[in-house]
Amino acid sequence: MxxxxxxxxxxxxxxxxxxxxxxxxxxxxxxxxxxxxxxxxxxxxxxxxxxxxxxxxxxxxxxxxxxxxxxxxxxxxxxxxxxxxxxxxxxxxxxxxxxxxxxxxxxxxxxxxxxxxxxxxxxxxxxxxxxxxxxxxxxxxxxxxxxxxxxxxxxxxLSLPPALSATSGLNAMAHAVEALYAQDRNPIVSLMAEEGIAALAQALPGVIADPQDRQARAQAQYGAWLCGICLGSAGMALHHKLCHVLGGTFDLPHAETHAIMLPHTAAYNAPEAPQAMHRAARALKADNVAEGLWALAERIKAPRALKDIGMPESGIDKATELALKNPYWNPRPLTDKDIRALIRRAWAGEAPLA
CATH class of the missing domain: 3.40.50.1970 (Rossmann fold)
Structure with a gap:
């Protein structure tokens, strides 16, 4: 702590x-x-x-x-x-x-x-x-x-389509995952982050199975509220930086981009934020945070490749350059080689390097 x-x-x-x-x-x-x-x-x-x-x-x-x-x-x-x-x-x-x-x-x-x-x-x-x-x-x-x-x-x-429910929910979880290892994290926000991840992880499969399930929808909305507080209360790092670069540069859909990138960015930062990622994995009921997020994305049928949502392979170099352009805090140092490899895996839809 x-x-x-x-x-x-x-x-x-x-x-x-x-x-x-x-x-x-x-x-x-x-x-x-x-x-x-x-x-x-x-x-x-x-x-x-x-x-x-x-x-x-x-x-x-x-x-x-x-x-x-x-x-x-x-x-x-x-x-x-x-x-x-x-x-x-x-x-x-x-x-x-x-x-x-x-x-x-x-x-x-x-x-x-x-x-x-x-x-x-x-x-x-x-x-x-x-x-x-x-x-x-x-x-x-x-x-x-x-x-x-x-x-x-x-x-x-209730009318939010299952596909958008899935990606929007993973987008919310990204706020909480990054809040757990944020430079300005604090105990209250960390509690909200873990609870928010757990609520969404529990609710989203039910929402996808039956979009009219009010109990699952209420649980998802509760989790999203907590994750939103995390986004507003703690600084974000690599994940949000990459998603803003990708979305703004290639006009990619916001929630889908977050859903695809989250397992990869969590895997990237896990070695330098073991306690935070242990809490995220616990909320997911998984042994490993990146594997847990990847499996959840598969279960709720969320997209897992940037190439499937409109990013050209030729954009990997530009995205890497922009992601490194303005320095920002991240628990693990950023290198051209590592960020390029991360974006390439996400583009191809390959499993994160957990």
Whole structure:
């Protein structure tokens, strides 16, 4: 156990439970807001329309063009709507794309936001924003982008397709795995990390077997919430750096990229973080963390090769170069040879070097 640490709780109000979307009008009122701009992706525009009707006069309008990796040009379009409609808060419905857009607006305006997540990504619990401009994804940390309120309603995850449930769940687990060996880890976050990994590892096979299993869905959402706190409370390392490079450079789907990379990055860091990886393996009920993650990915039918989600083999060199470009802390030193080999194995879909 690490006996020197700093722990700072992030000030987000969490409303958790089945049917809690009904609390949205009251939560807008609690913020002192009157004109909410509802955000969604194009695929969830109809749902955004239904929510807008429920909000009635509390809804200023809808912006339904949220896009993966939060392109700056899309944010600027949304900003025009904010100003035109004189919105005084934003409500993000959906996954990381919509919640990222809400954060990008909050950064530029200071407006409070309510996040209503429908995936397990965890972005809603963090003061972190990733944005893409000219093909480069950058991240920043600012208290302004932390949602004021998060509403977790298990009923909203029932329609999340099994394939996306699997990758989104592994994406959430990545936050907890890295939090266990983070340079600024602390006992509270480590407890949450292990519990979050265990909850998701237990829930995801049930979710895949029966997407309408409310108990499994609630367990997965609980685990995702804990993993999201980990992401917001501890520094991330190799795994998140690589996923941002791969996603931003090759426009790869976010959750799938995390799902594929996680067993490989855990294997890479395990020798230099044995205690942390022992806790992760224990949560997975596995002897070895990388093997446990690889087996779970197979069981829930998650993709295991970057080549299968659109990354060209010719991109391995560029990804390696970008991953090493700006130095960052990681428990194991990074070398060109080792990172190139890791990315190549992940590209080919080979088992991690556990």
């Amino acid at each position: 690490k006996h020197e640490f700093i722990y700072e709780a992030l000030p987000t109000r969490v409303v958790f439970g089945d049917g809690k979307l009904a609390a949205l009008p009251a939560e807008i009122e609690k913020l002192g807001a009157q004109r909410a701009l509802v955000l969604s992706t194009p695929a969830q525009a109809d749902w955004a329309g239904e929510v807008a009707k429920v909000l009635g006069q509390k809804c200023a309008g809808i912006f339904s063009q949220a896009t993966m990796h939060t392109p700056v040009e899309v944010t600027l379009q949304a900003m025009e709507q904010v100003k035109k409609l004189e919105a005084d808060c934003v409500v993000g419905l959906g996954g990381g794309s919509t919640i990222g857009l809400g954060k990008a607006i909050a950064l530029r305006t200071g407006l409070p936001q309510i996040a209503v997540p429908t995936t397990y990504a965890g972005s809603e619990m963090t003061p972190i924003l990733g944005q893409t401009e000219n093909g480069i994804k950058t991240t920043l940390r600012d208290a302004l982008v932390l949602p004021k309120t998060v509403i977790y309603d298990v009923s909203l995850t």
